[in-house]
Amino acid sequence: MTQGLNRIMWSTIGLLLAALWGLPFLYSVWTAFHDEIYSANFVWNAPLTLENFFEAWQAAPFALYFLNTVILITIVLVANLILCTLVAYAFVRYRFRWAGFLFALIMVQLLVSPEILIVENYLTLSKIGMIDTILGIALPYLTSAFGIFLLRQTFLTVPVSLDEAAQIEGAGACRVLWNIYVPLAKPVYLAYALVSISFHWNNFLWPLIVTNSPEVRPVTVGLSVFATVESGVEWSLVNAATLMTTAPLIIAFIIFQRQFVANFMRAGIK
Amino acid sequence: MNKRLPFGLAMIMLVIPCLLLVAFTHYPALRALLNSFWNNASSRRPSKFVGVENYQTLLEDDRLVQVMLNSTFYALGTIPLAIGLAIGMALLVNAKLPGTSLMRLSFFMPTMLPMIAVANIWLFFYAPGIGLASQILGVFGLPPINFLGSTETSLISMMFVAVWKEAGLFMIFYLAALQAVPENLKDAARLEGAGPVRIFFNIVLPLLRPTTIFVAVNALINAFRLVDHVIVMTRGGPNNSSALLLYYVYEVTFSQRDFAYGATLTVLMVCLLGVLAAVQYWVLNRKAHYQ
Known part of the structure; x- marks a missing residue:
C-alpha cells in the first residue's frame, strides 16, 4: 500500500x-x-x-537554408565515416612506429575542438580562399577524434581469428575491413551518425563566421539572421521560424525516440 | 600478431585523414601561439614582432577580468546544477513510474534543439511584459524583472538556458549507468535493512563515478565551447555582464578585427582548458574506485 x-x-x-x-x-x-x-x-x-509558418517561410529563403544544411551534413558525415574507419582500422590491425603518440595527438581534438580555434581557422580558410563556401564550413570537421575513438574501441572487440581466417581465404585488407569489421560495427556507425547529424544541424558559431551570403548559409545561421535583422519582427513569426527549422529533428526524435536514446547511451559509455 | 603497415597504405589510411585533423587542430593552436607575439598588419605596414606586448595588454585588460569572472561563475553554477538535475531525472525515468515516456521526452527534448533555437525560445520566455516569465511574476503580484537587460540578472538567466539545454543529455549517460548497476548488490543491501536513500548514496552513487567524470569533463568543454546563446540573446551585455570567454574572443576578433589579440586570447583559452581538464580528471579520479 x-x-x-x-x-x-x-x-x-x-x-x-x-x-x-x-x-x-x-x-x-x-x-x-x-x-x-x-x-x-x-x-x-x-x-x-498555420499562417505564421507560411509567412515566415516566405520572409526568408528557408528552403535554401535547409538545402545548405543537408549538403553540409552529407559532406561531413560521408567524410567522417570513411576517414575515421580507415584510421581506426590502421590503429587496430597494423603495427607502426609512434602509434601511441599519434593516437594521443588525435585525441587532443576531443578537448580542443574546432570551435575554440575559430580565430586561426578563419585565417587558414581565408588563405586558401574557402570563406563563404559550404566546404569551408565542413573542412575542420572532416576527421573526428570522437569517431576514431568510437570505431577503434569497436574494432578492438572483433576477434583477430576472424580477420586471420579471411586472410587465409585470400581476402585483402580492403575486403576484410569491408566484409568483417564494417558489418560488425553497424550499430556504432548508426549511433555515431545520429550524434554527428544532430551536432552539425545545430552548429552555429563557426558557420556564422565563415558565411556571408544567403547562398551558403545553413539553417541555424539563417534563423539568427531572420530573427535579428528586422527589429520589428513579430514574436509569433520568430517562434514559427524557430520551430520550423528544428522540426525535422523533433519529428525524427519523436519517431525514433527509443533508438535515439539507446544510441546516445551507446555512444556515451563506449 | 599485427602486420607492419606498408607505406602506401599508411599514406591513405593515416596520413591524409590525420593531416586534415592536424591542419585544423594542432596547426591553429601553434599558429595562435606564434601570432600572439606579433601585432596586426595594416594596409600600410606588415605585422611585426612585438614580443610579449599582447600578453601585457592581456594582463591589463579590465574587460577580460570581468569576462573571466563571468566564465568562472557560469561554469561553477551550470556544471554541478546540470549534473545534479541529470541524476535526479535519470532516477525518475529509470524508476518505471507511470508517465515515464512523457518525462523522458520532456527532459531530452531541449538537447535535440539547436542552441540557437533554444536561445530564441528563451528570449521570448524572458521578454519583458510579453514573456511567460514576467507573466508568471505578474500573477503572483511581483514586480517585473528585466532578466536579460540588467547587469544583476543577465548572467544567471543565461545559466538557466544552458542547464535547460544540457541536463537532458547528461541524463541519458546516467540512465545508461543506472541500468548497469547490478540488481544483486541492491538486493543484498536491502536484505541488510538499508533504505532507498542509503542504497542510493552508498551503492548507486559510487558506481556512477566514472559517468560523472565523463559528464563533468564534457560539461566543462561545453561551457567553454558553446556561446551561441550569448550571441543571440545578449551580445555579452549589458555592460559585459554576460560575456563569456569564447564570446569575447569572437567579439575581439570578428567585430573589432583585432586578430593578434584574438590569437593571444585563444592561447589563454587552450591553456586553461588543458589545465582544467587535467585537474578535474585528477580530482575525480583520486577517490577510491569501486569497480
Missing part, C-alpha cells in the same frame, strides 16, 4: 518537473500556432493557425 502511494507521489513529482521543463518550449509552440494577438494572452479556444 505505501509502496503504491510512494509510486504515485514520485510519478507526480516527475510529471510536474517534466511539465515545468517543457514550459518554455510549449509557450513557444503556443505562440507559433496562434495569431499575434494571442501571443501573451491565453484563451483556451483561441483559433489555431
